[in-house]
Amino acid sequence: MSQFNIHSIQSAPAGAQALLQGSLKKYGFIPNLHGGLAEAPVALEAYIQLTALFDRSSLSPTERQVxxxxxxxxxxxxxxxAAHSTIAKHMVKADPTVVDAIRNLQPLPDPKLDALANFTRNAVRYRGVVRGQALDKFIAAGCSRAQVLEVILGVTFKTLSNYTNHLINTPLDSAFQAESWKQPSQCANKQCA
Structure with a gap:
C-alpha cells in the first residue's frame, strides 16, 4: 500500500493544479504519474519541462520512445x-516489433535503433559511465555526439518518473492496460541486468 495520493485537480496542492489542467488538456485524462507527482508541484513541473525539452531534441519521435x-x-x-509502449505504438506509430523487442529485452531489428537502445541501457546500468563498444557502436550507427547528451537528457527525465512510480506504487491507467508489462524472467541475449 502506498503512502502517497494520486491527486485530482481539486485535491492537488495549489502549485500543481494548473499543471494537472494542462495534462488533462494534452492527454484527455490526467495520467496517474502526473497525479502522483502533483504531491510536489516542483517535481511535476520538472517532469513536464524535461519532457518538453527532450521532445525538442534531434532524436526522432521513434528514437525518443526507444x-x-x-x-x-x-x-x-x-x-x-506500459505507458510508453502505448504511446510508441498508437501515437508515434513506431514499428511494434521494435517496441516488443525493447519490452522483451531483445535485440532490435533496426541496427541504428538497437545501438540507441544498447547505449541507453548502458547509460542507466553503469550510471553514465559508458565508454568503449557501447559508445563506439552508437556513434558508428550514425548518431552524433550531441545525441549522446540528448540520450542522457532522456535518461534524466525518465529516471525521475521511474523512481517516482516505484516509490508511490503508481496504479496503471486504463489507457495503458493493454500494454501492461512485467520484466521478462530471463534474457536470452544477456543484455539485461
Whole structure:
C-alpha cells in the first residue's frame, strides 16, 4: 500500500493544479504519474519541462520512445513501459516489433535503433559511465555526439518518473492496460541486468 495520493485537480496542492489542467488538456485524462507527482508541484513541473525539452531534441519521435522504453525497462518500471509502449505504438506509430523487442529485452531489428537502445541501457546500468563498444557502436550507427547528451537528457527525465512510480506504487491507467508489462524472467541475449 502506498503512502502517497494520486491527486485530482481539486485535491492537488495549489502549485500543481494548473499543471494537472494542462495534462488533462494534452492527454484527455490526467495520467496517474502526473497525479502522483502533483504531491510536489516542483517535481511535476520538472517532469513536464524535461519532457518538453527532450521532445525538442534531434532524436526522432521513434528514437525518443526507444530511449524512454529502454530506460524504463532497465529500471523495471512497469508503469512507464506500459505507458510508453502505448504511446510508441498508437501515437508515434513506431514499428511494434521494435517496441516488443525493447519490452522483451531483445535485440532490435533496426541496427541504428538497437545501438540507441544498447547505449541507453548502458547509460542507466553503469550510471553514465559508458565508454568503449557501447559508445563506439552508437556513434558508428550514425548518431552524433550531441545525441549522446540528448540520450542522457532522456535518461534524466525518465529516471525521475521511474523512481517516482516505484516509490508511490503508481496504479496503471486504463489507457495503458493493454500494454501492461512485467520484466521478462530471463534474457536470452544477456543484455539485461
Amino acid at each position: 530511449v524512454v522504453l529502454a530506460v524504463s525497462a532497465e529500471n523495471q518500471c512497469t508503469y512507464c513501459v
